[in-house]
Amino acid sequence: MNIIEALASAEKSLTSRAGTITYNGIKESIESAFINIQSAMFPSHVNHKERTIAESLRLASKSLASSISRLMNDSDGEKFTAMLIMKLPEIKRLLLTDITAAYEGDPAAKSPDEIILSYPAFTAISAYRTAHELYVMGVPLVPRIITEYAHRLTGIDIHPGATIGEYFFIDHGTGVVIGETSTIGKRVKIYQNVTIGAKSFDVAPDGTLVKGIKRHPDIGNNVVIYAGATILGGDTVIGDNCVIGGNVWLTHSVEAGQVVVR
Numbered sequence: 001m002n003i004i005e006a007l008a009s010a011e012k013s014l015t016s017r018a019g020t021i022t023y024n025g026i027k028e029s030i031e032s033a034f035i036n037i038q039s040a041m042f043p044s045h046v047n048h049k050e051r052t053i054a055e056s057l058r059l060a061s062k063s064l065a066s067s068i069s070r071l072m073n074d075s076d077g078e079k080f081t082a083m084l085i086m087k088l089p090e091i092k093r094l095l096l097t098d099i100t101a102a103y104e105g106d107p108a109a110k111s112p113d114e115i116i117l118s119y120p121a122f123t124a125i126s127a128y129r130t131a132h133e134l135y136v137m138g139v140p141l142v143p144r145i146i147t148e149y150a151h152r153l154t155g156i157d158i159h160p161g162a163t164i165g166e167y168f169f170i171d172h173g174t175g176v177v178i179g180e181t182s183t184i185g186k187r188v189k190i191y192q193n194v195t196i197g198a199k200s201f202d203v204a205p206d207g208t209l210v211k212g213i214k215r216h217p218d219i220g221n222n223v224v225i226y227a228g229a230t231i232l233g234g235d236t237v238i239g240d241n242c243v244i245g246g247n248v249w250l251t252h253s254v255e256a257g258q259v260v261v262r
Helices: 003-016 026-041 053-072 077-105 112-118 120-137 142-154
Strands: 195-197 230-232
Touching (some): 053 077, 053 142
Parallel strands (some): 195 230
């Protein structure tokens, strides 16, 4: 077989295996939409192109609506995009509480502006809070693309399905993992390399993983989790006002007010 015949054979084989949805450009379009959403919420800090709020919202809406419609193979993109745009004031309110938590919780922070401009946690939490709203709506794939964009930039991996209360702060941040079915209360502070993950995975009789079940811990209010701690399991509950020490491996529940050290 010569090169021409090989190319023709490969093209035929690859074409026959192509999916029904063309994903080309969707990832970039969704990432661009998130950047413009950030610009609209914080125009004095993360407005990359000196656009007005209206311009940022228009560009974000266009990219997002088109991408969602392609992914869902229908015209619901505009509906879901409009729902998200209406949520932006509340998303910004939550982010302002997160900025306050960072400023009050980190003695190295000189101003809220420094947190917005330079803290990786701000980018990761901004992406999470935006993506979470789309996740709750049932929009496929888009929420993961948004949070994985932030993951790539920051090293902080927050699944959009997690439920996280206000005044949330991740200090330093690199290596933090928060799983899909995690719940985190208000005023929780997490340091680098913390994992809030699954202990094990249930397997169906056919050998496939069982999905859609509670796999990740619940973290109460006013909890501090220090660097390197690993907390696992869908039945694991960390009570309010607990302190989890560095490098702790935890697979059982902890009553409120406890200090857990290695």
